[in-house]
Amino acid sequence: MYRYREIYSDIKRDILTNHYRAGTLLPTQEILTEKYAVSRLTLKKALNLLADEGLISSKQGSGTYVRPRMDNQTGELLPLDIPIGVTYSHRDQKISSQVLYFNARLPNAKEQQNLQIEASQPVYEIKRVRLVNDQKYSYEHTIMPVTIAPLDETILQGSVYDYLGTYAKIQLTDARRVVYAEGADQETASALDLAVGAPTFAIEQIAYDQKGRAFEYSVSRFTSERSKFVLDIHLNRLY
Template identity: 35%
Template structure:
């Protein structure tokens, strides 16, 4: 599968930062200049820069431009941005991610799922539970509900790969905004069975609703990690 254009822009900028072409504090070329140089649209460059900003690699100052950030010394290998719309495969940029399907069924939503996804009781949803593994080590359990009418023809091949890629590339749907709640909770039977969590281990839970650009909710999900396997981070830039 061809790499998305904005990912090639991301790779180019990151490579230049690592090589010292762009150093901490340097002002990057403006979006149009980068677009002309790399043979892409300015919107593609903007998408790439927005992603790099969320990761703290660059920062923007209103009226001045986009600059290279200094290294973040407290960053760790298990950091995951809490404000991105990418799936695990794209987030970790790894080919060693696997999915084990624990549950995959279609049914009618209960009252809470109806409310979360703005559905009636007669509109079916997918009920999906997946264990995501990295290097064959369990990382996260994802429990996801999606309306069948918005995500048609979902199958096990897609579940073993990337649902988000299917939504974006095959169905041509775009995410608009999301509500996310992160909290600590106790381990349950699934955590103990699939994540090797101990009975008294705290878990990190991310609950979210994702809407499309047309305002329709497409996903309600709960993801759970063992406390020592993942951090959620947010990079904030003051805009004055």
């Protein structure tokens, strides 16, 4: 990966995790070029990518600011355009997990294709309910190659992304998401305390790290009462 894309991914993660807060100034270019040991030209390429996504904006004579995102006073809006987990989308609230199933097995054909792995490469299969302020929020079914990092149920009680970032230096930088509505099957209904056939909102996702490797294939399902999502759109040019 080009160095400027690595810097872009690093700053983007710091923005999304609130290290650089909305409405505040980014560190100066002098500080950032020293931090990343790159030229101003390389840094400028990274900042241009962030500006194109609408994450930052520059004010002449003032500096570069983190762009405020849509107001979310309820804390229940999950951004569809940003690959982050519940821990960060609801970072000011109590987040917990109920692990329903955890094991390792060989991948099926769809999992091999989505994760770009061979049939002989084992994967973790994880099923857990995510709770926000002790209320059931989503039911996650996750497949992850065993080679990514060692996992156990204690780790699954918290943020897997935090663990991967600390232990394996894996950063979630990109994702392909497919969203759709469907009726709850027996498994989903049991996990979320719903009636079979009750409406749910699903996000099917392939997550990629900073090197472009697929490290997670998951389907998360949300109840209709808590299915509030936001998609910010930024146009950086006119057609």
